[in-house]
Every structure is written in C-alpha cells, then in structure tokens.
Amino acid sequence: MRSSIPSLMIDPHRFSIGPADAEIAMLQWGESGKPPALLVHGTGFVAHVWHEVARELASTYTVYALDRRGHGASHKPGAYHFLDYADDVCRVVDTLDLRDIYGIGHSAGATDLLLAAKLLPGRFARLFVMEPTVMDPRAARSGGLSEESLARVQGTLRRRAEFDSADAVFERYRAAPAFADWTETSLRAYVRHGFAPLDDGRVRLCCTPEIEAAILLPIYEAMEQVYIGDARGNPFASLTKLDCPVRVTTAAKSGPIYKEMARRAVSLIPGVTTRVFENAGHCVAQEVPEHVVEAVREFAE
Template sequence: MISQRFSIGPAGAEIAVLQWGESAKPPALLVHGTGFAADVWEEVARELASTYTVYALDRRGHGASHKPGAYHFLDFADDVCRVIDALGLRDIYGIGHSAGATDLLLSATLLPGRFTRLFVMEPTIMDPRAARSGGLDEDSLSRVQGALRRQAEFDSPDAVFNRYRAAPAFADWTEASLRAYVQHGFVPLDDGRVRLCCTPEIEFAMLRPIYEAMTQVYVGDARGNPFGGLAEIDCPVRITTATKSGPIYKEMVQRAVSLIPRVSTLVFEGAGHCVAQEVPAAVVKAVNEFAK
C-alpha cells in the first residue's frame, strides 16, 4: 500500500503528514517518539489501513515538519490539535509512542470529545502531585547533553543503516522499520552525504523537558504544567509497557495510571521501548483488541 504525503499549515510552520488508506474509514492518528519520523509506523499503519484511514505526523523538529525551537509538551500537543482541526477528524483512535504518546494524551485534554480511545506505549509522564524542586540533577543533565555528541552526518544512507543496525538501541528493529527511519529521518546533502533531520541540537532541546518530567521537576513554560489535565481525559486509555524497557518507563506508566480515569494496562513480552518497530504484528493485534 502506497502512502500519501502532504503538509498542514503555512510556510515555516508546516506539519508533515502521511496517510494510508481511503478517507471514508474511521481515523487513526499515529504519533512517533523523540528522534524518529512518521514513516517508522509503516508496518503498523499498513495493517491498520484495512480498518482505518491512518494518519501519522512528523512531530515538530523531526522529518519534514517545522523546526521552530520551541519544544515543550504543549507545543507538540498544539501541533496535534492543528492536524486534527485541519483534517476535520472526529472519533479518532489515537496511537502513540513515548513522547508522541504524551502528545496524544495532552491533545485529548485540549480537544475533549474528539478521541474514541487512546493506545499509548510508554508515554513520558510526570505526576504534578509529587513534583520536586531544584531542576535536573547532574546525571540527568549529562544524559540530556549526550544528545549533542550524536553523529549528525554520514557518508550515505547505507552507512547510516549499517551503523544503526549494529547499535543496541536498534538491534531489535525490523529491517523495514529501520530502513524507513534511515530514508525519512535523514536529509540528503549536496555532496551526497546525509544529515539527521532531528539534529543533535534539536534533540537536546527536546530532551530537557522530557528528563524534567521523568525526574518529576518539570514546571512547564508560561502556560504552566499540563499534566494535571490528564485527569480530564474523557475516553478509554490503554497504556502499555514492555518487558525489556527500562524501569523509568514502568514508573511513568504507574504515574499515568494514577492520573487517568478510564485506564487499563498491557505488557508486551520480549520487546523493548520501541515496540512498534520491534514487534509490529503484536502492536497491531493489541491495537485491534483494544478497539473491541
């Protein structure tokens, strides 16, 4: 199945969107995690397109979307709302991963009544009732700064694929998912080399609020901390974790469970954090079962 590619919004503020399937079916909206691109959903989206009109967006700072420099949680959620309003979507099945899952949860608080259900894989969540003061500790700050040391340019797409195929973070990805990321998460340069769309500097800017949420010190921007609004989500939510992912993801799922009213949980066995790129068939099955 060939996906359609288009953009929403004015020049300089575009959100790039992919669509699989015909427009007459109920909508499913897929949102990827930090550092990736809409195309990493390809294997999941292709299967879901038999039932849904499937949309996936490049989050701001990623892929072909705008890169404005503002990367707080509500900035991303506002972009999702822009896409929903521009496409006139209602009765949406929202499916998200990591910080992209957070985008969908916050979008549901901003657009009540628009989602029928949310399937969110290891979202980034803080519990504002247990907020801490003092900012990031040295260990967390060091991890955020580690993004600045990422290699941004490679000799060719094949060089990226070979490098990432050998990296622990991508070792369990399907070949199709990894090739989709290499093709659409990098931009070709004039000299034939390729460069990350989500540059180390952009990822650094994104990771700071993420680590602040992880460590319970996030205060938000001028709009405040949005996480208290999760208690107002008005549709069923299924939150998943995976047996091979880190303890912090399981802790954040527990925070989410304590905040969201109509919530249930699921554990993916034998998978890590990027479960949709590791075991896409299992994700499709779980997404369809929750729809029942």
C-alpha cells in the same frame, strides 16, 4: 494477525498542513472515509517508522501519522514543550476535521495525544499509548535536573549527525543496541526519512543533535519530576480529566523509567486499562509491529 492488506509495501500518501514556517508533514495510509487513526512517534524518529503498523490498520481505518515538530520534514521552531506538541496535534485534528479518532502513540508522542485529547474533548474515541512520558504533578520536586541527566542531554550534542550515505547509516544503526531488535523495514524507513541528503551526497539527521537536546530537556525534567512548564504551566494535571477510554502499555524489556512513567499515567487517568508486551523493548511498534496491530485491534473491540 488479521489483514486484507497484501504483504507488499504500500506507500503512504505524503502531504502537509500549515504555512511554510509552521508546516507539519503528514502521511496517510488507506482510503478516506473510514474511521480515522492518528499515529504519533517518539523522540528522534519520524512518521514513516509506523509503516508496518499503519499498512495493516489501513484495512479498517484511514491512518494518519505526522512528523512531530523538530523531526523529519516538519517545522523546527525551537519551542519544544509538551503543550507545543499537543497544540500541533490539535492543529492536525482541526485542519483535517477528524472525529472519533483512534489515537495511537509512543513515548513522548503518546504524551502529545493524551494532552491533545484533553484540549479537544469529545474528538478522540480512544487512546492506545505505549510508555508515555508522564510526570505526576502531585509528587513534583523542587530544584532542577540532576547532574547525571544534564550530562545526558549535553551528551546528545556529541551524537554523530552526518554520514557518507544512507547505507552507511543503516549499517551503523543495525549494529547499535538501540536498534538491534527493530525490523529491517522499520529501520530502513527511519534511515530513509529521518535523514536529509546533502549537496555532496552525504546525509544528515533531520532531528539534529542540537534540536534533539532541546527536545530532551523537558522530557528529562518530566522523568525526574521537576518539570515546571512555560507560561502555560504544567499540563499533566489535566490527565485526570480525560473523557475517553485509554490503554497504557509497557514493554517487558524496556527500562525502569519507562515503566515508572507508565505507572504515573495509570495513577492519573480515570478508568485506564493496561497491557504488557512480552519479549519487546521500548520501541515495541518497530520491534514487533504485528503484536501492536493485534493489541490495537483488541482494544477497539
């Protein structure tokens, strides 16, 4: 992996945009004045989980990442449709006056970028999206979610939200299958910034189980091809009109639904190219960040 950045930790600059009731927490790695890269995390996580990728890309780009609404230090308004997230990305792009952006996203965060690129034509130079959450509106189904998916959403409400300490969170998550392949740096970044300290010394998830359940509902609807949207309608048909190069990636060890949604994205997006990360799961940027950096640079070239 090519880099002029030393291997030691390089802390990003933290700032926010927007008023207090609609604040988007932001990170910046690297000096201003370079071409911008905008990184968007997936459901449940925070901007800091990109650290190992971002610190390497900072030799070439001014790297920005945001806490998506409902996550981390960003606003938690209760509205979590796909276009809500896309609007937040547009607000970041407009506020920072970003142009020729390299958008890099994971899962539902990748979807944010795809939809924002359609809303802001000409502002993105390219998009590198890892297993985006996508439905194919040409094959939409009637009816609501299956009982199985509803149970999974409801099951989120039973997730443990408070722990005695950050160390207790790390030990529990380190042993969980979902985080087993994460690098220590990525997991510690998530524990540090995805949990808020309480007055009694304990810590609590920033994206609470109640918030995550609300976020997951439209995601599961998209998975099952039953997403309708809000008053603005279903935005996924707009993917057929994207005007910048897009690379859609999958991970060999990821679940079948993620590969299926990636196939839907490929079928909708014009001129799309693809890549498979071998020996990695869904959270590829936190499992093998060096491979993601290599792939991101290769697509730019």
